Amino acid sequence: xxxxxxxxxxxxxxxxxxxxxxxxxxxxxxxxxxxxxxxxxxxxxxxxxxxxxxxxxxxxxxxxxxxxxxxxxxxxxxxxxxxxxxxxxxxxxxxxxxxxxxxxxxxxxxxxxxxxxxxxxxxxxxxxxxxxxxxxxxxxxxxxxxxxxxxxxxxxxxxxxxxxxxxxxxxxxxxxxxxxxxxxxxxxxxxxxxxxxxxxxxxxxxxxxxxxxxxxxxxxxxxxxxxxxxxxxxxxxxxxxxxxxxxxxxxxxxxxxxxxxxxxxxxxxxxxxxxxxxxxxxxxxxxxxxxxxxxxxxxxxxxxxxxxxxxxxxxxxxxxxxxxxxxxxxxxxxxxxxxxxxxxxxxxxxxxxxxxxxxxxxxxxxxxxxx
Numbered sequence: 001x002x003x004x005x006x007x008x009x010x011x012x013x014x015x016x017x018x019x020x021x022x023x024x025x026x027x028x029x030x031x032x033x034x035x036x037x038x039x040x041x042x043x044x045x046x047x048x049x050x051x052x053x054x055x056x057x058x059x060x061x062x063x064x065x066x067x068x069x070x071x072x073x074x075x076x077x078x079x080x081x082x083x084x085x086x087x088x089x090x091x092x093x094x095x096x097x098x099x100x101x102x103x104x105x106x107x108x109x110x111x112x113x114x115x116x117x118x119x120x121x122x123x124x125x126x127x128x129x130x131x132x133x134x135x136x137x138x139x140x141x142x143x144x145x146x147x148x149x150x151x152x153x154x155x156x157x158x159x160x161x162x163x164x165x166x167x168x169x170x171x172x173x174x175x176x177x178x179x180x181x182x183x184x185x186x187x188x189x190x191x192x193x194x195x196x197x198x199x200x201x202x203x204x205x206x207x208x209x210x211x212x213x214x215x216x217x218x219x220x221x222x223x224x225x226x227x228x229x230x231x232x233x234x235x236x237x238x239x240x241x242x243x244x245x246x247x248x249x250x251x252x253x254x255x256x257x258x259x260x261x262x263x264x265x266x267x268x269x270x271x272x273x274x275x276x277x278x279x280x281x282x283x284x285x286x287x288x289x290x291x292x293x294x295x296x297x298x299x300x301x302x303x304x305x306x307x308x309x310x311x312x313x314x315x316x317x318x319x320x321x322x323x324x325x326x327x328x329x330x331x332x333x334x335x336x337x338x339x340x341x342x343x344x345x346x347x348x349x350x351x352x353x354x355x356x357x358x359x360x361x362x363x364x365x366x367x368x369x370x371x
Contacts, residue, residue, distance in 0.1 A: 017092045018053040019192055019224045020077065025050045025086035027072050031299060045298045046072040047083075048248035051325075054192075059218065059225040061239030061256065063232060063271070065295060069248040070228045074194045077226065078112055079103075090192070108138055111185040115197035117177035121169040127180050128165035131155065134187040154183040159213060175206035182213065186221070195227045199234060207231075211238055232275055236260050244268050247306040248298055250325060254332035264334040266311050267291075305335070313338050 027047040032038040047069040054060045062070045075081040077088055079095060088095050090106060098106050114120035121130055131151045135142050142150075152162035158179040169177055178198070185193055195214065199207040211234060217223060229235050235242055236256055243253040244267065252265040263269050270291045277283040293310045296302050302309050308318040315338060323335040334340055 018089075019056050019058075019091065020054040020226070021087075021089040021092075022050060022052050022073070022077070023087040023089070025073065025076065025088065026084045027069070027076055027081060028084040042299050045248050045301055047076070048301070050086075050245075050248070050250055052243055052250065052253065054224055054226060056191075056224055057218070057222055058241065059227055059239045061235040061242040062226065062228045062245060063230070063235055063242060064245035064251075066230075067295060067298070068245040069298075070245055071196055073245075074112070074196045074226065074228055078110065078194060079106075104138070108188045109191045110194070111188070111190040111192075112194045112196060113178075113181055113185050113198040116201050117174055117181050118169060120181055121177060123169050125168070126165065127151075127155070127167050127169075127172075130169075130180060131165070131183045131187060134184065138188055150187070151183075154186055155180075157186070157217075158183045159209075173206075174202050175209060178202060178206075178210055179213070182210075182217070186217070189221075190223070192224045192226070195225055195229075197228055197230070200230060207234065214238065232260070232271060244271065247295060247301055249306060250335065251307065252332075252334045252336075253325065254329075258329070258332050262332075264328055264332065264339045265307075265336050266313055266339070267307050 025047055026045075026049060028043040028045050030040045031042040031044060033041045050069070050073060052060065062073065064070055072081060076083050077095075082096070090110065095106055125133070128148065128151050131154055132147050135147050135150065148165075151165055155162055155164060160176060160179050160183070164172070164176070164180075169180075172180070178201075198214070199210050202210060214225070215238060218225065225238075227235065227239055239256050241254065242256050242259050244251045244259075244265065246267050252259065252263065252268045259268070260272070263272055273289055277286060291310045291312075296306065296309060302319075304320045305311070305314070305318040305323050308314040311318065317337065321337075323337050325333045325335045326337075326340045328334050328340045
């Protein structure tokens with residue numbers, strides 16, 4: 001069942017065309033067998049029916065456990081991965097219909113900041129060459145002096161001295177390398193930036209500096225972000241709206257303040273439970289309720305609601321019907337019929353999921369040893 005496309009964070013249709021609109025996006029990777037005559041034996045459903053919009057000047061956070069499909073969504077938006085179905089509209093135009101000069105213009109306007117600042121920078125290029133490379137590709141007529149001036153301006157805008165342009169990536173700290181990555185992303189004056197775990201590989205103190213830098217750049221340059229992250233406190237601080245993904249689908253979405261204050265979906269509640277309390281005594285004293293079981297494989301996801309195998313409030317309907325995102329409150333969406341129908345209060349959830357069914361060793365293909 002298709003998910004309803006998310007509207008603006010107020011829960012109303014946006015007054016103008018959103019910068020980015022993702023419609024019913026699916027990204028399935030084939031699993032093949034055979035060295036010569038390859039046969040497709042399955043599909044890894046990395047992203048399965050995801051829809052959302054991002055308005056101009058907004059920051060949308062995309063969160064979830066590792067492997068839930070966040071980065072695949074980002075790579076598809078950047079045209080690095082081709083979708084199996086669905087549409088991605090940038091300023092109302094399907095990006096997969098863009099060719100030639102139109103596609104080159106799209107790549108000027110959409111940039112990325114990657115998770116690992118070291119592996120995303122060419123170790124054989126100096127900082128000046130790295131930040132200046134977009135000009136070589138998109139503005140080949142720019143003279144050397146103008147390019148050097150622009151590179152220094154970008155480095156200083158990102159809090160780095162202009163003289164650092166002669167250094168190489170291995171000669172800088174992690175925070176400096178990430179600032180270089182941000183300067184490169186800003187080189188062509190983009191409208192939209194994908195921040196894929198942009199602070200996850202950094203120390204906490206450096207994280208705060210980069211987050212503040214991203215916020216300042218957004219306000220100063222009018223940027224729009226898709227921010228992908230694991231750290232919920234970072235997401236809450238930076239993002240206007242948040243979408244929570246689980247096994248390739250969006251489980252809940254809404255404005256940041258409401259979603260963190262009153263999460264609806266049991267999976268979002270579990271994520272909130274995992275946030276540690278800074279006071280060690282309080283953290284040790286508070287009850288810890290965690291989900292049982294492991295995330296199912298996207299190669300063979302559960303039928304119906306993909307979360308029902310770990311859900312503490314699952315009903316028989318959850319095993320058969322795939323839930324759709326429903327607006328439980330103005331601007332607050334959840335894909336859980338139990339919660340949206342008012343059958344339970346999400347704040348009263350006991351997160352210990354039922355024990356998985358016991359399987360006799362005689363019924364397993366691996367035999368009694370399980371090997």
